Amino acid sequence: MMKSMSLNTKLKSYNGIVLIPAALLCIIMMIMLNSYGNQYDAIVRNINAANRYNLAFKDDIDYAMYRIVIGSADPYNLDNNPDIKNPYTVIDDTRKVFEDLQQVSNTKDSRELERLMQNLSTLERHIDEIIDSVKEGGHYDENIYKLETNVYILTELSQEDIQVYIYYQANTLETLRQNIEGQFRF
Numbered sequence: 001m002m003k004s005m006s007l008n009t010k011l012k013s014y015n016g017i018v019l020i021p022a023a024l025l026c027i028i029m030m031i032m033l034n035s036y037g038n039q040y041d042a043i044v045r046n047i048n049a050a051n052r053y054n055l056a057f058k059d060d061i062d063y064a065m066y067r068i069v070i071g072s073a074d075p076y077n078l079d080n081n082p083d084i085k086n087p088y089t090v091i092d093d094t095r096k097v098f099e100d101l102q103q104v105s106n107t108k109d110s111r112e113l114e115r116l117m118q119n120l121s122t123l124e125r126h127i128d129e130i131i132d133s134v135k136e137g138g139h140y141d142e143n144i145y146k147l148e149t150n151v152y153i154l155t156e157l158s159q160e161d162i163q164v165y166i167y168y169q170a171n172t173l174e175t176l177r178q179n180i181e182g183q184f185r186f
Contacts (some may be wrong), residue, residue, distance in 0.1 A: 019061045036180050046101055047166055053094050054162045055149045058155040060085045063149050065127065068134055069143045087127050094158075102167070112168065116161035119154055125179050126150040 005013075066072035078086040095117065102113040109136040130146050133139040 018128070031100050032183060034076075036176065036183075039176055040173070043169055043176065046104070047169045047173070048138040048163055049097050049101060050166050050169070052079045053097065053167060054159065057090065057094055057162065058159045059092050061087045061123070061127075062152055064090075065130065065147055069130060069140070069147050073132075075134050091120050091124050091127075096164075105165075112161050113157065113163045116158055116165070119161060122157065123151065128155065 064073065064078070064087045067084050068075050068078075072085050073081050078088070098113050098116055102110060102117070105113055111145070126146065130143050130151065133143050133146070
């Protein structure tokens with residue numbers, strides 16, 4: 001049958017035989033690249049969201065609470081003070097971001113985020129105690145002690161939880177990179 005075909009027809013049939021597997025390979029590669037790209041984007045978005053709080057969280061709350069305890073910030077008017085960030089707003093914003101991240105996290109990340117949520121709730125309770133005490137007046141030494149032993153420690157622990165979360169996300173990114181490299185070698 002092939003002998004009766006013209007050379008031109010034979011070449012066209014060979015092109016079809018070669019092009020179909022090549023096209024399938026290209027489609028498979030595009031699907032893989034899209035999948036890896038989506039995974040990469042999700043991880044980078046998670047790291048960026050966590051990074052926004054990694055450096056500023058501790059400093060913002062510690063500074064605001066210090067100013068409240070020493071009496072240079074009005075605990076009744078925290079939102080209108082341009083020098084400090086309202087610690088409740090910082091905690092609420094942090095909680096919202098990390099609750100969203102908790103929805104898409106894996107098991108290792110989830111434990112860190114759960115601990116962060118617990119620390120945020122405990123921190124909020126200690127801030128309430130200090131602010132109530134400042135409003136009462138006359139508890140300066142006690143408030144400084146609470147600030148140093150409760151607030152500073154909890155903001156440090158929260159920052160560590162954020163850093164561990166970022167570490168796990170970076171490990172996930174490295175695993176994804178290795179998978180991509182292996183697939184391309186294959």
